Amino acid sequence: MCQINEEDDEAFQALKSGTNKGPISRKCVSCDQDACVVVRTADPMCRKCFEEFFIHKFRSTLSKSNVFGRGENVLLAYSGGSSSSALLHLIAEGLSVQARRRLQFQAQVAFIDESSLYSDVVSVREKVTDLITNRLQYPLHIVSIDDNLDKDDDFQQLLLERTKTLTAREELVRRRRLKLLFDIAIREKCTKLITGDNCTKLAAQILSDMAQGKGAHVALECNLTDSRNDLVTIVRPFREITSKEIAMYNRLNSIESLQNADISTMSGPQSSIFQLTETLVNDLQRQFPSTVSTIFRTSDKLEKNIRPERCDLCCCPLDINVDESLISDQNRQKLVHQLFTTSPNSNEPVHVCYACRRLLRDVQPNVQSH
Amino acid sequence: MHLTLEFAGGAELLFGKQKLQTIDLPDNNTSWTIRTLLIWIRENLLRERPELFIQGDSVRPGILVLVNDTDWELLDGLNYQLKENDNILFVSTLHGG
Numbered sequence: 001m002c003q004i005n006e007e008d009d010e011a012f013q014a015l016k017s018g019t020n021k022g023p024i025s026r027k028c029v030s031c032d033q034d035a036c037v038v039v040r041t042a043d044p045m046c047r048k049c050f051e052e053f054f055i056h057k058f059r060s061t062l063s064k065s066n067v068f069g070r071g072e073n074v075l076l077a078y079s080g081g082s083s084s085s086a087l088l089h090l091i092a093e094g095l096s097v098q099a100r101r102r103l104q105f106q107a108q109v110a111f112i113d114e115s116s117l118y119s120d121v122v123s124v125r126e127k128v129t130d131l132i133t134n135r136l137q138y139p140l141h142i143v144s145i146d147d148n149l150d151k152d153d154d155f156q157q158l159l160l161e162r163t164k165t166l167t168a169r170e171e172l173v174r175r176r177r178l179k180l181l182f183d184i185a186i187r188e189k190c191t192k193l194i195t196g197d198n199c200t201k202l203a204a205q206i207l208s209d210m211a212q213g214k215g216a217h218v219a220l221e222c223n224l225t226d227s228r229n230d231l232v233t234i235v236r237p238f239r240e241i242t243s244k245e246i247a248m249y250n251r252l253n254s255i256e257s258l259q260n261a262d263i264s265t266m267s268g269p270q271s272s273i274f275q276l277t278e279t280l281v282n283d284l285q286r287q288f289p290s291t292v293s294t295i296f297r298t299s300d301k302l303e304k305n306i307r308p309e310r311c312d313l314c315c316c317p318l319d320i321n322v323d324e325s326l327i328s329d330q331n332r333q334k335l336v337h338q339l340f341t342t343s344p345n346s347n348e349p350v351h352v353c354y355a356c357r358r359l360l361r362d363v364q365p366n367v368q369s370h
Numbered sequence: 371m372h373l374t375l376e377f378a379g380g381a382e383l384l385f386g387k388q389k390l391q392t393i394d395l396p397d398n399n400t401s402w403t404i405r406t407l408l409i410w411i412r413e414n415l416l417r418e419r420p421e422l423f424i425q426g427d428s429v430r431p432g433i434l435v436l437v438n439d440t441d442w443e444l445l446d447g448l449n450y451q452l453k454e455n456d457n458i459l460f461v462s463t464l465h466g467g
Contacts, residue, residue: 200463274465
């Protein structure tokens with residue numbers, strides 16, 4: 001039906017020889033001006049057409065599904081990195097009075113300060129406050145990653161001394177960050193949480209999640225809207241935009257990212273499962289420019305798990321039976337309460353999904369007696 | 371030959387957090403290309419963890435190279451012949467730089 005006889009087809013042969021040799025044309029595909037960037041597989045574009053293409057892709061992702069209600073309170077997760085900086089810029093433009101099709105929601109910004117996790121990184125709080133409160137004038141909520149924790153269960157110490165691997169550290173931080181964002185959103189009565197996840201990152205994340213037994217949640221993790229939390233829906237408007245396009249957009253618009261370091265910085269390509277899959281995706285992407293979209297489109301076809309019971313760590317629907325998911329170890333139960341529940345003293349039973357159960361195995365529940 | 375090098379997106383962390391450097395390449399008989407520039411960078415600027423910046427004879431995949439704000443894929447990539455006062459930007463798009 002959709003088959004094509006590749007050997008005989010002249011158009012196909014021409015295409016094949018065109019992609020294999022010879023430099024890419026230096027003219028923009030849509031307007032014949034000199035190109036400045038190559039997007040998709042091999043489409044050169046000039047600055048003006050690229051920006052239009054980029055903004056259009058962002059706006060159509062948002063409007064396609066009519067995600068936002070008029071006047072809805074929306075929380076923007078800003079990390080200071082390049083994706084969320086670009087996101088902030090686009091949303092500020094979309095909300096401004098001059099915007100052509102103005103976005104109709106009320107934006108607030110959340111910044112999770114992770115600087116306490118690394119010793120040599122200066123906090124960017126002041127710069128973030130200056131950008132968001134003074135220049136953009138959005139309500140800003142800064143919460144530290146070790147917010148609400150007692151002095152003796154310092155999160156940095158827990159990560160450094162009680163986790164076995166960088167993978168476990170990365171995953172714990174990721175889950176805790178999301179938990180804090182949900183808490184802010186609920187407190188500020190925001191019903192949507194916008195994140196800057198781009199499709200290159202999501203592709204690496206999908207493979208990394210699968211390798212860690214989180215396959216059941218892949219469909220949620222890469223969807224435009226993620227309803228793992230009943231009160232707050234995560235929205236990912238950059239899910240069809242690659243990291244290269246974001247880097248290019250930031251450069252052309254002089255958008256500076258404020259924070260480029262995280263706990264995995266300088267650790268090397270083989271230090272954690274996510275670092276490995278990210279290296280793999282980028283390596284493949286260089287030779288086969290459709291790698292990211294192939295991984296992404298494939299996972300997009302997966303069906304969502306919609307069981308009502310949720311994991312207490314990652315908030316995703318449970319993928320194992322309720323009795324299998326119960327954490328029986330008292331100390332681990334306490335740890336989950338400390339890091340992931342708003343009321344740390346509760347004695348409620350803790351249920352976690354398959355991947356989070358494995359993750360907890362790599363975390364020592366308490367400091368060993370000296 | 372006089373060049374401006376810029377590092378962004380976390381790549382600057384490998385170069386003593388310096389985002390902008392101006393360099394003068396020694397004149398030699400053959401012309402400079404991005405390929406030979408990378409060798410020069412590795413020997414002269416990159417003090418630690420070269421594998422986080424260079425892979426084989428190219429940059430690590432995930433690091434975007436722009437020559438005077440133009441994607442290097444349009445300029446023959448590694449074989450681009452550098453010109454006086456070119457601005458070369460290396461942006462890391464990898465997580466955590």
